[in-house]
Amino acid sequence: MRRLTTALAAFLLAGAGMTAATASVAAHHGADRPAVCRAVDWGSRPKARAEADTKPLTDIRVGRHDCFDRMVFDVHIPGDHPIGYRVHYVDKLYQDGSGSMIPVRTGAVLEIRVAAPSFDVEAGSARYPGRAGKPLPGVDLSGFRTFREARFGGSFEGDTQVGLVVRARLPFRVFQLGNHLVVDVAHSWRELR
Structure with missing residues (x-):
């Protein structure tokens, strides 16, 4: 029941729209980029x-x-x-x-x-x-x-x-x-x- 309440609250907040501050924090932390951009461990060595x-x-x-x-x-x-x-x-x-x-x-x-x-x-x-x-x-x-x-x-x-x-x-x-x-x-x- 708690998950349903949390999901409903999230849905309502999303419906109301994110504030500019929340959007800025999400963008800064990479929430707008695909997960693969943040999760790979490559390098430039041969x-x-x-x-x-x-x-x-x-x-x-x-x-x-x-x-x-x-x-x-x-x-x-x-x-x-x-x-x-x-x-x-x-x-x-x-x-x-x-x-x-x-x-x-x-x-x-x-x-x-x-x-x-x-x-x-x-x-x-x-x-x-x-x-x-x-x-x-x-x-x-x-x-x-x-x-x-x-x-x-x-x-x-x-x-x-x-x-x-x-x-x-x-x-x-x-x-x-x-x-x-x-x-x-x-x-x-x-x-x-």
């Missing part, structure tokens, strides 16, 4: 997992979320095998194999290496149409809060390299979801507290 099985990269996609921008690597890997990766901030982006510097916009550069070549060795054909030093095909970053530019570094010795320019050295996370490797970069450090 993240890696040794590769277990190398299969071709088929696509790279991006998406915007309330608290972060997301890049997804689709890997043609059967079942739930782990996808190897290394993701870390670099001062400059150098193409794997040739060592040539890839010019990018101003910002922090997140180098992403995925243990998935852009070509299918067994079939002898390209699976992902990226070209070294060029923007990622089909990826439009206009309107993103954190992502600024994405360049295809190349595919060399079973790895695909991507340079992702973000507006600052922000916290990020990397995880695998089925046949997808996901890289999320937070919009700010403050939102993660």
